[in-house]
Amino acid sequence: MKSAVVQLPGLNRDRDMIAALTKISGKPPMTIWQTETEIPDVDLIVIPGGFSYGDYLRCGAIAARMPVMQAIIEKAAKGVKVLGVCNGFQILVEAGLLPGALMRNASLKFVCREIKLEVVNAETDFTRAYAQGQLIRCPVAHHDGNYFADEATLTKIEGNGQVVFRYAEGTNPNGSLNDIAGVTNEKGNVLGMMPHPENLIEAAHGGSDGRGLFASALDVVAA
Numbered sequence: 001m002k003s004a005v006v007q008l009p010g011l012n013r014d015r016d017m018i019a020a021l022t023k024i025s026g027k028p029p030m031t032i033w034q035t036e037t038e039i040p041d042v043d044l045i046v047i048p049g050g051f052s053y054g055d056y057l058r059c060g061a062i063a064a065r066m067p068v069m070q071a072i073i074e075k076a077a078k079g080v081k082v083l084g085v086c087n088g089f090q091i092l093v094e095a096g097l098l099p100g101a102l103m104r105n106a107s108l109k110f111v112c113r114e115i116k117l118e119v120v121n122a123e124t125d126f127t128r129a130y131a132q133g134q135l136i137r138c139p140v141a142h143h144d145g146n147y148f149a150d151e152a153t154l155t156k157i158e159g160n161g162q163v164v165f166r167y168a169e170g171t172n173p174n175g176s177l178n179d180i181a182g183v184t185n186e187k188g189n190v191l192g193m194m195p196h197p198e199n200l201i202e203a204a205h206g207g208s209d210g211r212g213l214f215a216s217a218l219d220v221v222a223a
């Protein structure tokens with residue numbers, strides 16, 4: 001499987017993401033710069049975390065309007081898998097590829113700690129390596145991760161199985177509605193999540209609970 005990582009000014013988790021994809025698939029991803037309007041043939045496009053354009057206006061708002069996003073929207077429409085982590089999630093929401101919004105954390109503080117995630121839907125292209133209901137460890141680091149959607153949208157995404165990850169009881173770090181930590185689009189080929197699975201993939205990280213996500217998306221064995 002071929003993958004690509006998007007690079008934009010201000011993103012700072014791209015190297016972690018490149019390392020995770022390389023270690024898990026054995027192949028380094030290609031990188032895509034903000035001005036690119038055509039994306040080569042890949043199976044998975046990843047928008048990593050960070051502070052694109054300094055988080056000015058709203059997190060992800062400027063990035064969502066860069067030329068590369070139009071190319072990503074076209075690829076997503078063709079069924080290519082797209083993963084957005086943290087700022088990547090915010091960008092996907094701002095680009096209209098995912099429902100809802102990410103507001104300032106309820107605490108109004110930047111939160112950087114480990115939480116627990118429940119795998120709510122283990123039947124997606126991103127979560128097959130996990131068991132339904134499995135609890136996994138995962139780090140978070142953000143100030144705008146408070147997931148919000150209006151009632152109709154919430155009912156729809158919950159009913160469709162689009163809520164893929166939830167913060168396990170007592171670990172919601174930001175006030176997200178329904179403890180939502182990760183959602184997909186209706187088709188299931190675009191996933192956005194606030195926690196950082198790329199930062200928990202090997203012993204040096206203190207655990208490897210994040211591996212399953214990349215193994216699923218890259219279609220390789222998790223171990």
Ligand SMILES: NC(=O)CC[C@H](N)C(=O)O
Pocket residue numbers: 048049050051052055059085086087088141142143144145
């Ligand atoms: N680690 C990140 O990607 C941070 C995302 C975003 N800049 C925020 O703080 O909410």
